[in-house]
Amino acid sequence: MFSIQGATKSFAGQAALGPITIDIQSGQTTVLIGPSGCGKSTLLRLLIGLVQPDVGSVLFEGTPVTQANAREVRHRTGYVIQDGGLFPHLTARGNVSLLPRHLGWDRVRIDSRVAELTALTRLPADNLDRFPHQLSGGQRQRVGLMRALMLNPDALLLDEPLGALDPLVRADLQVDLRAIFQSLGKTVVLVTHDLAEAMFFADRIVLLRNGQIVQEGPPADFWHRPADPFVTRFVQAQRGPQITVEAA
Amino acid sequence: MTRLVILGLIMLAGCSGTRSSGTVVVVGSKKFTESVILAEMGARLARESGVEARRDDLGGTPALWLALTQGDIQAYPEYTGTITRQILKQDPPDLAAALAVHGIRMSKPLGFRNNYALGMRKDIAASLSIRTISDLRSHPNLRLGFIHEFLDRPDGWPGVKRHYGLPQRNVQGMNHTLAYRALVEKAIDLTEVYTTDGEIAQYDLLVLEDDRQFFPAYEAVWLYRAELEEQHPAVVAQLRRLEGKISEADMQRMNARVQEEKADEAQVAGEFLNQSLTVSVESADGSLARRLRETTIEHLWLLVPSLLAAVIVSVPLGVLAFRRPTLGRFVLGATGVLQTIPSLALLLFMIPVMKFLLDRGTGTAPAVAALFLYSLLPIVRNTYAGLKGIPHSLRESADALGLSRWAILWQIELPLATPTILAGVKTAAVINVGTATLGGFIGAGGYGRPILRGIDKFDIPLMLEGAIPAALMALVLEAIFDLAERLFVRK
Numbered sequence: 180m181f182s183i184q185g186a187t188k189s190f191a192g193q194a195a196l197g198p199i200t201i202d203i204q205s206g207q208t209t210v211l212i213g214p215s216g217c218g219k220s221t222l223l224r225l226l227i228g229l230v231q232p233d234v235g236s237v238l239f240e241g242t243p244v245t246q247a248n249a250r251e252v253r254h255r256t257g258y259v260i261q262d263g264g265l266f267p268h269l270t271a272r273g274n275v276s277l278l279p280r281h282l283g284w285d286r287v288r289i290d291s292r293v294a295e296l297t298a299l300t301r302l303p304a305d306n307l308d309r310f311p312h313q314l315s316g317g318q319r320q321r322v323g324l325m326r327a328l329m330l331n332p333d334a335l336l337l338d339e340p341l342g343a344l345d346p347l348v349r350a351d352l353q354v355d356l357r358a359i360f361q362s363l364g365k366t367v368v369l370v371t372h373d374l375a376e377a378m379f380f381a382d383r384i385v386l387l388r389n390g391q392i393v394q395e396g397p398p399a400d401f402w403h404r405p406a407d408p409f410v411t412r413f414v415q416a417q418r419g420p421q422i423t424v425e426a427a
Numbered sequence: 428m429t430r431l432v433i434l435g436l437i438m439l440a441g442c443s444g445t446r447s448s449g450t451v452v453v454v455g456s457k458k459f460t461e462s463v464i465l466a467e468m469g470a471r472l473a474r475e476s477g478v479e480a481r482r483d484d485l486g487g488t489p490a491l492w493l494a495l496t497q498g499d500i501q502a503y504p505e506y507t508g509t510i511t512r513q514i515l516k517q518d519p520p521d522l523a524a525a526l527a528v529h530g531i532r533m534s535k536p537l538g539f540r541n542n543y544a545l546g547m548r549k550d551i552a553a554s555l556s557i558r559t560i561s562d563l564r565s566h567p568n569l570r571l572g573f574i575h576e577f578l579d580r581p582d583g584w585p586g587v588k589r590h591y592g593l594p595q596r597n598v599q600g601m602n603h604t605l606a607y608r609a610l611v612e613k614a615i616d617l618t619e620v621y622t623t624d625g626e627i628a629q630y631d632l633l634v635l636e637d638d639r640q641f642f643p644a645y646e647a648v649w650l651y652r653a654e655l656e657e658q659h660p661a662v663v664a665q666l667r668r669l670e671g672k673i674s675e676a677d678m679q680r681m682n683a684r685v686q687e688e689k690a691d692e693a694q695v696a697g698e699f700l701n702q703s704l705t706v707s708v709e710s711a712d713g714s715l716a717r718r719l720r721e722t723t724i725e726h727l728w729l730l731v732p733s734l735l736a737a738v739i740v741s742v743p744l745g746v747l748a749f750r751r752p753t754l755g756r757f758v759l760g761a762t763g764v765l766q767t768i769p770s771l772a773l774l775l776f777m778i779p780v781m782k783f784l785l786d787r788g789t790g791t792a793p794a795v796a797a798l799f800l801y802s803l804l805p806i807v808r809n810t811y812a813g814l815k816g817i818p819h820s821l822r823e824s825a826d827a828l829g830l831s832r833w834a835i836l837w838q839i840e841l842p843l844a845t846p847t848i849l850a851g852v853k854t855a856a857v858i859n860v861g862t863a864t865l866g867g868f869i870g871a872g873g874y875g876r877p878i879l880r881g882i883d884k885f886d887i888p889l890m891l892e893g894a895i896p897a898a899l900m901a902l903v904l905e906a907i908f909d910l911a912e913r914l915f916v917r918k
Contacts, residue, residue, distance in 0.1 A: 227827060260823070277828070278828045
């Protein structure tokens with residue numbers, strides 16, 4: 180669905196990404212993972228034109244993503260960031276209906292879509308008329324997901340969606356999210372720095388370091404066929420706490 | 428937000444509509460008691476002919492002459508000496524013809540003369556054996572205090588000094604009332620007086636003899652627009668009823684009533700008309716409540732249109748400054764420079780500008796324009812700061828949704844910046860309540876009028892009549908904005 184061909188990006192003369200070439204398969208969940216500053220969020224932003232590549236190109240269904248068509252691409256792609264990225268001056272309902280209203284949907288259509296998604300994301304119905312600061316972190320994230328799904332997009336991009344949540348809420352939401360991904364069968368690209376989370380969601384993992392892809396493939400490869408010593412170190416560093424939990 | 432803008436436009440439209448309709452005869456006055464009393468009589472008499480009329484205090488001779496020739500006022504009391512020496516700067520054989528060139532006519536003298544003269548305390552003059560202006564030549568160390576206008580006029584200090592060859596160098600400019608007090612308290616030795624001043628008798632001052640006949644005769648007359656006589660001959664006929672009616676003693680007494688006894692000019696004028704011309708005196712303008720209501724409405728007419736116009740202009744400027752950083756630096760810099768211009772200077776500067784733009788050089792228009800310019804900086808800066816303060820993640824969320832730039836501005840950016848923008852509007856409003864009082868200098872009315880009249884008459888209750896409501900208005904505005912903030916802004 181998405182394809183990046185030889186793209187590079189630097190910020191203020193500092194190379195952030197690339198050159199990188201990658202295809203994002205339709206209907207799969209691809210997880211971008213790597214240490215902080217590896218370029219995984221920049222890669223995600225490239226896909227919907229929030230960031231323009233210095234060199235190379237980004238294709239959406241074979242068409243280059245440009246300033247001119249970026250809005251169309253975004254309407255077909257849901258985008259969720261840490262803590263939901265909700266607008267504080269609008270209620271949960273106001274947040275999720277902002278884009279459809281802007282596109283001229285009528286009230287009935289919006290309301291029925293909101294009801295569908297409230298059920299799908301298991302958001303308590305009385306939360307809809309609250310403002311973001313009146314919601315818990317997990318609820319905000321569910322509203323953020325609803326907002327991203329309103330137009331029933333073909334793809335869903337999530338940038339560390341669970342990063343700000345405490346472990347119990349996070350575990351609940353991981354389960355719900357995976358169920359949603361599986362039921363919708365959409366193309367999902369998720370960014371995280373947590374390998375366990377990546378393993379939980381991924382059909383395919385892309386490990387980045389210093390703006391380059393170190394290894395990509397099914398999760399099991401990272402255990403059994405690490406591409407280089409960095410992959411081994413990354414995998415082992417992340418296993419640490421799991422081992423102690425298991426030992427206890 | 429949209430609703431606010433529309434409301435503003437409606438109010439602006441309403442403002443220009445109500446202000447320009449109907450014939451109102453405006454009688455101008457200079458900022459001293461005698462002129463105010465005469466102008467008050469003029470307005471009363473004009474009303475006798477059935478038109479609406481009011482007095483407008485405009486400041487010094489140049490401002491009055493400008494306002495008269497521009498048509499902002501239709502008549503004002505002037506003195507023949509001032510006309511020849513300061514206005515025309517020549518002594519034509521036919522004064523009426525010289526004035527007619529400017530579309531202005533002159534009445535016959537009203538009766539009294541108000542000549543310039545120099546005055547001293549009697550005890551000081553006696554100790555230095557000074558009786559005449561020539562005697563001043565042998566006392567070069569005398570301390571002199573004159574009003575600024577007298578310091579500049581060719582028929583004022585520069586002329587006397589040249590005519591008599593006076594050596595004094597210690598000369599300060601000050602307000603007329605203050606000069607009298609300074610003289611009485613021996614802070615200065617000599618000041619200019621008008622021969623009808625109530626203070627001459629009150630403080631028992633010596634008027635120095637003009638032994639070499641420098642000061643011309645200053646006979647009080649009406650100056651009025653030729654147009655007024657053509658369109659409203661009855662008004663002119665009414666004004667001319669005062670010709671030859673006011674003696675020097677009458678004028679001194681009326682001045683003293685206002686200066687010493689703090690009587691209201693309108694009341695003193697009314698009493699005189701009642702006695703001398705048997706004009707019935709309606710008790711208009713009388714009560715404190717009525718005056719307060721009038722000045723409050725006038726003050727709001729200065730504040731509200733200027734503030735609304737500033738919001739309409741500043742918010743887009745703030746958005747522009749934010750979207751185009753290079754242009755933004757220029758916009759913020761320019762509004763900042765406006766703020767550094769002293770408020771009084773900006774006010775006076777607006778007179779020719781508004782004359783050019785609106786054909787109305789005095790009164791409300793230049794004051795509103797000056798207040799408008801002053802309001803720009805706080806609102807532009809706060810709009811800019813409010814937009815700049817929106818977290819990057821929210822801006823990116825809006826972008827990622829695929830909203831248009833316009834929708835992002837209206838639905839996301841401006842609502843999020845509203846608390847900061849409102850704070851800027853509040854700052855502008857509260858500051859302008861104070862600045863608007865300076866509008867009194869150019870006849871804009873409002874709380875500035877009682878304050879300035881109070882300063883001129885050294886009448887503290889009258890000053891407070893403007894100062895206290897101004898302070899209260901600032902507090903009320905602040906409370907209204909706090910309430911609006913709570914209503915509009917959900918946290």
